[in-house]
Amino acid sequence: MTAACLMNTYQPLPLSFARGLGTRLWDQAGREYLDAVAGVAVTGVGHSHPRLVAAIREQAGLxxxxxxxxxxxxxxxxxxxxxxxxxxxxxxxxxxxxxxxxxxxxxxxxxxxxxxxxxxxxxxxxxxxxxxxxxxxxxxxxxxxxxxxxxxxxxxxxxxxxxxxxxxxxxxxxxxxxxxxxxxxxxxxxxxxxxxxxxxxxxxxxxxxxxxxxxxxxxxxxxxxxxxxxxxxxxxxxxxxxxxxxxxxxxxxxxxxxxxxxxxxxxxxxxxxxxxxxxxxxxxxxxxxxxxxxxQGLLANARRQGERLLQRLQVELAGHPQVLQVRGLGLMIGIELKAPQRDLALRAARDHGLLINVTRGSTIRLLPPLIVDEREVEMIVRGVVRTLQGSAVDEAQADKVLAVS
The missing domain is CATH 3.40.640.10 (Type I PLP-dependent aspartate aminotransferase-like (Major domain))
Structure with a gap:
């Protein structure tokens, strides 16, 4: 969905966001997403933080x-x-x-x-x-x-x-x-x-x-x-x-x-x-x-919520047929898969309202904002698990089609 006037350097997902607040983004149609990528480790204090908005406004006028x-x-x-x-x-x-x-x-x-x-x-x-x-x-x-x-x-x-x-x-x-x-x-x-x-x-x-x-x-x-x-x-x-x-x-x-x-x-x-x-x-x-x-004590929050996210993912994905390893430190988590999953990020966004990133083709990278809370950690875990379950179902269906043909 790249505009013809843009150089062909990206392959963006068919998503465009109109606004953000804290850990959430809303697309042009008003649908809400939990941002577990944070602009690739950029928006650590969340989207549209009121302190930042005020500082930008004041400084722009000065x-x-x-x-x-x-x-x-x-x-x-x-x-x-x-x-x-x-x-x-x-x-x-x-x-x-x-x-x-x-x-x-x-x-x-x-x-x-x-x-x-x-x-x-x-x-x-x-x-x-x-x-x-x-x-x-x-x-x-x-x-x-x-x-x-x-x-x-x-x-x-x-x-x-x-x-x-x-x-x-x-x-x-x-x-x-x-x-x-x-x-x-x-x-x-x-x-x-x-x-x-x-x-x-x-x-x-x-x-x-x-x-x-x-x-x-x-x-x-x-x-x-x-x-x-x-x-x-x-x-x-x-x-x-x-x-x-x-x-x-x-x-x-x-x-x-x-x-x-x-x-x-x-x-x-x-x-x-x-x-x-x-x-x-x-x-x-x-x-x-x-x-x-x-x-806001965000260093301590990153340690606490990062440990919770890593442990919960390791428990929920233990023995998963597609998962090789879950690793990370703080709010920097990688889920290494056994095979590339090209459409996983789109599936997570489309089906579960969760924004993730797949790097090097086969590792889910989670980089949620430093302000993420316990409830949102559970939402991320649930979204990742369900996304991988959906991917496994699709693979099984594809294998059946190949067997029949």
């Missing part, structure tokens, strides 16, 4: 843009708050997660240059996703999104996610050229893949020992999604560089690259920039998002 040629007070406030929460030193603001990761990759190059490395390597992980610019695609995995783009920029060393032995082997073979490790604490786009406990602290220790930058992509995992401000805090790890976006603006485009230590001193005036990045509107909205998360 000042939208001046450029970074001048000091921006809301930008300064946001940088102070984020660096304090993350244990970092400074911040650069841009407009998206991909731009934040491009900023991180620049820092990796500059760190390598400062060490006298002519062709620095950045270690990245198999099945990772860091964005759709040429640089972030080179750091990502997935042939489909890279098809036809030729040789991509940058030198990257791709290793299995969660495999410490592979990283140690790479250190022995290529350590003199490696400048940084870029990774997601939990891989989101590849189906909510969690590393073994202890892996992230071990990577941190290896980076310390080798003078590499540890750069964590917290674009999907950050801002309370896993029950902590940032997923790395579950194991007490502080990176050298951290990238953020998605939930930071709750729908208003904003990205951030945070840095500390050596990485915080690599940029100089003129070495990086952004026309719109860190504008007064986006930064005021992000500050308001932080206020709401703190005042």
């Amino acid at each position: 000042l939208l843009h001046t450029s970074n040629l001048y000091a921006i007070d809301w930008q300064r406030q946001l940088a102070q708050r984020l660096t304090r929460l993350a244990g970092m030193e400074n911040a650069f603001f841009n407009n998206s997660g991909a731009e934040a990761n491009e900023t991180a990759l620049k820092l990796a190059r500059l760190h390598g240059w400062s060490r006298g490395i002519e062709q620095p390597l950045v270690v990245v992980m198999a099945n990772a996703f860091h964005g759709r610019t040429l640089g972030t695609l080179a750091a990502s995995d997935g042939p489909a999104v890279r098809l036809g783009l030729g040789t991509l920029p940058g030198d990257f060393l791709k290793l299995p996610f969660g495999d410490l032995a592979a990283l140690e082997q790479a250190a022995r073979a290529h350590g003199a050229r490696i400048a940084a490790v870029l990774m997601e604490p939990i891989q989101g786009e590849s189906g909510i893949q969690l590393a073994p406990r202890g892996y992230l602290p071990a990577v941190r220790e290896l980076c310390n020992r080798r003078n590499w930058l540890l750069m964590l992509d917290e674009i999907q995992t950050g801002l309370g999604r896993t029950g902590q401000w940032f997923a790395c805090q579950h194991e007490g790890v502080i990176p050298d560089v951290m990238t953020l976006a998605k939930g930071l603006g709750n729908g208003i485009p904003i990205g951030a690259c945070l840095a500390r230590g050596k990485a915080a001193q690599l940029f100089t005036p003129g070495s990086h920039g952004s026309t719109f990045g860190g504008n007064p509107l986006a930064c005021r909205v992000a500050c308001t998002v932080l206020d709401i998360i703190e005042e």
Whole structure:
């Protein structure tokens, strides 16, 4: 249902929404849906939060843009708050997660240059996703999104996610050229893949020992999604560089690259920039998002409701013929299926009023807003179970048709 005047880059479901409030969306016909995707981990504090609406209205009437040629007070406030929460030193603001990761990759190059490395390597992980610019695609995995783009920029060393032995082997073979490790604490786009406990602290220790930058992509995992401000805090790890976006603006485009230590001193005036990045509107909205998360206790709610959602799904889907595994942390849940289910998201929306996402073809990804409550958790569980039951019935019917023919 893509309009002819739009480039053919998406295959949207035949749904269009007219309004949203909290965890709910309403389509053009007035039908209500429970949003268990949150704009792909974006609308963490819910749709049309009255505090955000008021802040946007007021700021739009005061000042939208001046450029970074001048000091921006809301930008300064946001940088102070984020660096304090993350244990970092400074911040650069841009407009998206991909731009934040491009900023991180620049820092990796500059760190390598400062060490006298002519062709620095950045270690990245198999099945990772860091964005759709040429640089972030080179750091990502997935042939489909890279098809036809030729040789991509940058030198990257791709290793299995969660495999410490592979990283140690790479250190022995290529350590003199490696400048940084870029990774997601939990891989989101590849189906909510969690590393073994202890892996992230071990990577941190290896980076310390080798003078590499540890750069964590917290674009999907950050801002309370896993029950902590940032997923790395579950194991007490502080990176050298951290990238953020998605939930930071709750729908208003904003990205951030945070840095500390050596990485915080690599940029100089003129070495990086952004026309719109860190504008007064986006930064005021992000500050308001932080206020709401703190005042409404949404980190604790994400932990509590995430544990409930994971446990309920594991119980209800135990022994299900289509389900391989249910895994996750906080409000970031993946249900891995045995076979691709192309129409599952449409079925859930059409039959049960539930918005889900199927990533990599065969993993149901649940990313409900941080404000989700116990009753809504049960609605999500019921909707997923019934959707999978309907899919199983359709498969059985198809098998009967094939047997007869």
